[in-house]
Amino acid sequence: MQLxxxxxxxxxxxxxVRSSVAMIVERYLSDRDVATRIAxxxxxxxxxxxxxxxxxxxxxSVHADQDTHRVVIETRSKADAxxxxxxxxRIREMLAHDAMEYYAQTIAAVAxxxxxxxxxxxxxxxxxxxxxDVQRVAEEVRVIATTRLGEAA
Amino acid sequence: xxSSLRRNEPRFRAVPRFDDRGVTVSLDGEADLDAxxxxxxxxxxxxxxxxxxxxTTVTVDLTKLEFLSSSGIKHFIVWIRNDANLAxxxxxxxxxxxxxxxxxxxxxALRCFNAKLVTVETAGQSS
Numbered sequence: 528m529q530l531x532x533x534x535x536x537x538x539x540x541x542x543x544v545r546s547s548v549a550m551i552v553e554r555y556l557s558d559r560d561v562a563t564r565i566a567x568x569x570x571x572x573x574x575x576x577x578x579x580x581x582x583x584x585x586x587x588s589v590h591a592d593q594d595t596h597r598v599v600i601e602t603r604s605k606a607d608a609x610x611x612x613x614x615x616x617r618i619r620e621m622l623a624h625d626a627m628e629y630y631a632q633t634i635a636a637v638a639x640x641x642x643x644x645x646x647x648x649x650x651x652x653x654x655x656x657x658x659x660d661v662q663r664v665a666e667e668v669r670v671i672a673t674t675r676l677g678e679a680a
Numbered sequence: 681x682x683s684s685l686r687r688n689e690p691r692f693r694a695v696p697r698f699d700d701r702g703v704t705v706s707l708d709g710e711a712d713l714d715a716x717x718x719x720x721x722x723x724x725x726x727x728x729x730x731x732x733x734x735x736t737t738v739t740v741d742l743t744k745l746e747f748l749s750s751s752g753i754k755h756f757i758v759w760i761r762n763d764a765n766l767a768x769x770x771x772x773x774x775x776x777x778x779x780x781x782x783x784x785x786x787x788x789a790l791r792c793f794n795a796k797l798v799t800v801e802t803a804g805q806s807s
Binding site: 571628645650 | 710750771
């Protein structure tokens with residue numbers, strides 16, 4: 528199953544996209560738990576696009592493969608190079624930790640922060656059981672979340 | 681202080697109930713970015729109401745909450761932190777629905793953030 532969307536994210540549109548993706552994945556895989564994990568990752572990735580996209584546009588692709596047992600979600604948007612480098616650094620740091628341990632540390636940190644956000648990537652890693660990668664291609668940042676079906680704790 | 685603690689957004693609703701033990705707020709719908717301000721102000725008012733009533737326990741019934749984004753989770757984290765900073769903090773009790781998959785890990789993360797103050801119960805059961 529391959530789903531590709533191009534749109535300009537707003538809170539309402541992100542909500543509609545998340546719900547639609549979850550419904551499609553649940554019907555395709557007949558697995559509500561996986562659909563919920565994909566919904567969480569979709570919401571959090573698109574919220575990050577909304578916060579950081581330079582031109583406000585986004586592309587989202589969702590690929591679910593029952594043969595390889597993999598689900599891949601990818602967002603593409605234009606982002607400042609320094610922000611992409613910072614994102615890549617944060618993801619490397621996150622993946623070096625146990626998911627729940629890192630989530631607990633992040634929760635403790637955001638409790639003292641006045642800034643919006645800060646929890647989404649850790650939530651994808653810990654709650655959606657997905658690993659993350661970031662790639663910069665020219666002015667575009669691609670954030671890729673991947674999980675294997677049946678891997679969730 | 682009397683606060684309605686009631687919310688009636690297009691996709692997010694909150695209904696309060698008061699008793700001798702404290703305050704219960706039932707949440708319904710989807711609390712994502714669209715309802716972010718509503719969740720934040722609700723928890724700020726709930727914190728003030730709990731102090732005003734000298735509540736010993738505040739219960740948040742999430743059994744009908746289908747989704748909560750990380751922005752909303754952050755508001756719950758700040759609420760728990762603010763409670764913990766009180767001289768006499770109240771207990772926070774979450775009622776969860778095992779049929780709503782996001783709740784298990786999100787609520788466990790909130791409980792771990794402050795296990796002294798936060799408990800999570802499956803609706804219809806007590807821990």
